[in-house]
Amino acid sequence: MAKYVHFGLAFAMLAAGHPTKAQESAAQKFGAREDVRQVSLSPDGKRVAMLRATKGASTALFVAELTAGAAPKPILASSGRPDQIDECRWSTSTQLVCTISTLMMQNGRRLGFSRVVTLNADGSGLKELSGETRDAIGGAAQYGGDVLDFLADGDQGGAVLMTRSYGTQQSTGTLLAARLGGLGVERIDTSTLRRQQIEKPNPDASEYISDGHGEIRVMGITPTSNEGMLKSRTSYFYRKAGQRGWQPLSTLTYNGGLTAGFNPYVVDRALNAVYGFDSHNGRKALYRIALDGSMKRELVLENPDVDVDALIQVGRQRRVVGASFATDKRRAVFFDPELQALASSLARALPNETIVEFVDASADEQRLVLFAGSDVDPGRFYLFDRTSKKLTEILPARPQLSGVMLAPVKAITFKASDGTTIPGYLTVPPGSDGKNIPAIVMPHGGPEARDEWGFDWLSQFFANRGFAVLQPNFRGSSGYGTAWFQKNGFQSWRTAVGDVNDAGRYLLSSGIAAPGKIAILGWSYGGYAALQSAVLDPDLFKAIVAIAPVTDLETLRTERAAYVTYAIEDARIGHGPHVREGSPAQNAGRIKVPVLLIHGDQDQNVGVGESRLMASQLRAAGGKVDYIEYKGLTHQLDDADVRADVLDKSDTFINSAFQAKR
Numbered sequence: 001m002a003k004y005v006h007f008g009l010a011f012a013m014l015a016a017g018h019p020t021k022a023q024e025s026a027a028q029k030f031g032a033r034e035d036v037r038q039v040s041l042s043p044d045g046k047r048v049a050m051l052r053a054t055k056g057a058s059t060a061l062f063v064a065e066l067t068a069g070a071a072p073k074p075i076l077a078s079s080g081r082p083d084q085i086d087e088c089r090w091s092t093s094t095q096l097v098c099t100i101s102t103l104m105m106q107n108g109r110r111l112g113f114s115r116v117v118t119l120n121a122d123g124s125g126l127k128e129l130s131g132e133t134r135d136a137i138g139g140a141a142q143y144g145g146d147v148l149d150f151l152a153d154g155d156q157g158g159a160v161l162m163t164r165s166y167g168t169q170q171s172t173g174t175l176l177a178a179r180l181g182g183l184g185v186e187r188i189d190t191s192t193l194r195r196q197q198i199e200k201p202n203p204d205a206s207e208y209i210s211d212g213h214g215e216i217r218v219m220g221i222t223p224t225s226n227e228g229m230l231k232s233r234t235s236y237f238y239r240k241a242g243q244r245g246w247q248p249l250s251t252l253t254y255n256g257g258l259t260a261g262f263n264p265y266v267v268d269r270a271l272n273a274v275y276g277f278d279s280h281n282g283r284k285a286l287y288r289i290a291l292d293g294s295m296k297r298e299l300v301l302e303n304p305d306v307d308v309d310a311l312i313q314v315g316r317q318r319r320v321v322g323a324s325f326a327t328d329k330r331r332a333v334f335f336d337p338e339l340q341a342l343a344s345s346l347a348r349a350l351p352n353e354t355i356v357e358f359v360d361a362s363a364d365e366q367r368l369v370l371f372a373g374s375d376v377d378p379g380r381f382y383l384f385d386r387t388s389k390k391l392t393e394i395l396p397a398r399p400q401l402s403g404v405m406l407a408p409v410k411a412i413t414f415k416a417s418d419g420t421t422i423p424g425y426l427t428v429p430p431g432s433d434g435k436n437i438p439a440i441v442m443p444h445g446g447p448e449a450r451d452e453w454g455f456d457w458l459s460q461f462f463a464n465r466g467f468a469v470l471q472p473n474f475r476g477s478s479g480y481g482t483a484w485f486q487k488n489g490f491q492s493w494r495t496a497v498g499d500v501n502d503a504g505r506y507l508l509s510s511g512i513a514a515p516g517k518i519a520i521l522g523w524s525y526g527g528y529a530a531l532q533s534a535v536l537d538p539d540l541f542k543a544i545v546a547i548a549p550v551t552d553l554e555t556l557r558t559e560r561a562a563y564v565t566y567a568i569e570d571a572r573i574g575h576g577p578h579v580r581e582g583s584p585a586q587n588a589g590r591i592k593v594p595v596l597l598i599h600g601d602q603d604q605n606v607g608v609g610e611s612r613l614m615a616s617q618l619r620a621a622g623g624k625v626d627y628i629e630y631k632g633l634t635h636q637l638d639d640a641d642v643r644a645d646v647l648d649k650s651d652t653f654i655n656s657a658f659q660a661k662r
Contacts, residue, residue, distance in 0.1 A: 030461035031644035045362030075123030091158035115144035212317030328411035414506035439513035445524035447489025474499035531584035543657035600633030
């Protein structure tokens, strides 16, 4: 049994435990976490490593031989309260590298910490790869580094290229005190832990991008103010191949959640160029810039309606083979003709699973791990052998839903009150005609995000329970360009929440929602929109469920005050009348319908104090509010039992509110 203890982290084997399907309620089936959370294929293509959900909030790392009848073996686990295994990948065919994280109290604040470790495929030999991570006053640094490259192609010994956060060190043995700190890069042998400094620490460095083969080609510099706050711009520099000097590449600025300027992502060594995203006709597009000194800039892919926002990468070096964007569904464009043909043939071979993603590959790229799923299939992982053309299922993502009929998701549009056409996704109960039934509007989180076509456990649960669910991509959502984003969903809350309310009016006017049976439910920003919807129109929705919601914009600002990103977050929230007018907790007297508030007490995204404040304000205003707080959980409430409880209580609460309105 592998065990690792450091900085309060404790990892040990945890037994999987799930009730039988006959015992499971709908809430348990839909609330269950994804069974397979990540899959990595060994360089020789003979083993897979899988992060799998186990009992409650726990997660375990399993390793399986890719031979018939071989059972996955657990080698490492985390409790999820609050320690987590975030990601594991193979450094060699016998050795893994994992990133782990936890929450700890430091200087009176709850902070997130990460570390990178390595271990053998049987769970033995667990060692820490993160470098010395203490600052000048002896406190533990939060950031344990990121793996930039896996430098071994087989079993010749593993090495990784990693960023390292150097604490500020002081030496008083000389006439002048020496100070060294910042982000640097090291090459680390994963077997011997021998370290070689590749990039000296730079106090303003925020990012490094390698060429996939161990050479750093791009560096991001984000300066800080005299108070230590990050400024709202990052300057990128590049190197010519084989040289050490830095030359200017681009400047990226941040303003209210929007970025402007070329944002580099991946260096292609063969092309001697960097791929990144920049604005084109008001929308994000994919560009490629030569790193040979010419700065030749090419527009690689754009879409006139939506942002091009994702790269498709394969192989150990994560080479770019395409990009994608989401219109009504996510569309992939491959630059590699062979992979385009392969993706098309796989889509035909999996007729009910229209989303196909490349997950990982062996060193020679002859064996590929794929994920395929759809709106009515939560998805499953496959192994594809390009030599034999054989496709083999590894595991389903959500086995608890096997045999459960899921509801098709339809892309729709509706008109906002000012005539703007708003896109969204409508899910209706399986077999229903979608008319005169209970309905829920479900705004997404973010707000710098958007909903996409595919499986969604929340909307599918409520469709299973007889509700129509509409997920609007209101103005303030990302993915539709600068004009659609406006000033973000907080500063432009009247437009964003107005669109959300117009989604409810559409459900009523179209005859989908039965009169008096329409509710709103949201998580994070979606919870904010759910609460603020009643501030704009107290009579529209008959029940509000807000999970981990922002409830007061000034409180949200205060929560960020101690962090280096405060200036950026301060600009994102903005100043002016909208702060008070756009805070549900400051307008609780306008909310006349029952409210269910749900929050985890370890939430770092939105402090639990926001829901406590909202509950207090509603009670003071004479409102009806139920408040549920889950101990030991963060923003995602990533615990199967808790999620089942959330679903069950939300369903009961909404139906009770509907009954009370009769």
